[in-house]
Amino acid sequence: MKNFECVVSRSVRVNLGDYQGTDFFVSMKAELEPGDKLADVSRKLRSAVERALIVDIAAHFKARNTSVSVEQICKRYGLSTKEIAP
Numbered sequence: 001m002k003n004f005e006c007v008v009s010r011s012v013r014v015n016l017g018d019y020q021g022t023d024f025f026v027s028m029k030a031e032l033e034p035g036d037k038l039a040d041v042s043r044k045l046r047s048a049v050e051r052a053l054i055v056d057i058a059a060h061f062k063a064r065n066t067s068v069s070v071e072q073i074c075k076r077y078g079l080s081t082k083e084i085a086p
Contacts, residue, residue, distance in 0.1 A: 004032040008045040012053055012077045014060065022060070026052045050079045 009027035016022060026049045030041050054073055061068040074080060 004038075006030050006032060006038060006041045006045060008042060008049050010046075010049050010053060012057065012079075014057060014077075024053055024056050024060070026056065028052075047080075047082075051081065053077070054079055054081065 007027065007029045009025070011023055011025040013021050013023050028045050028049050030045055032038065032041055054070060057073050057077065058068065058070065061073075070081060
């Protein structure tokens with residue numbers, strides 16, 4: 001019997017100023033069980049990846065003593081905190 005996997009990856013480049021930037025990358029993998037729908041699993045993984053990126057970027061700005069809200073991060077980098085609709 002074959003095991004199927006779903007992998008979702010996303011990266012975001014954050015400009016630090018002075019011609020510097022850093023990349024944030026998150027990748028998640030899930031094994032599909034018999035009866036799982038690929039669309040449902042990938043949608044859940046995409047949402048989890050975006051939430052993880054938001055947390056990583058927020059922690060980066062906090063470490064630099066910069067106050068940035070989650071809404072600002074989502075707007076600036078095209079991320080969403082909402083569950084992706086089917």
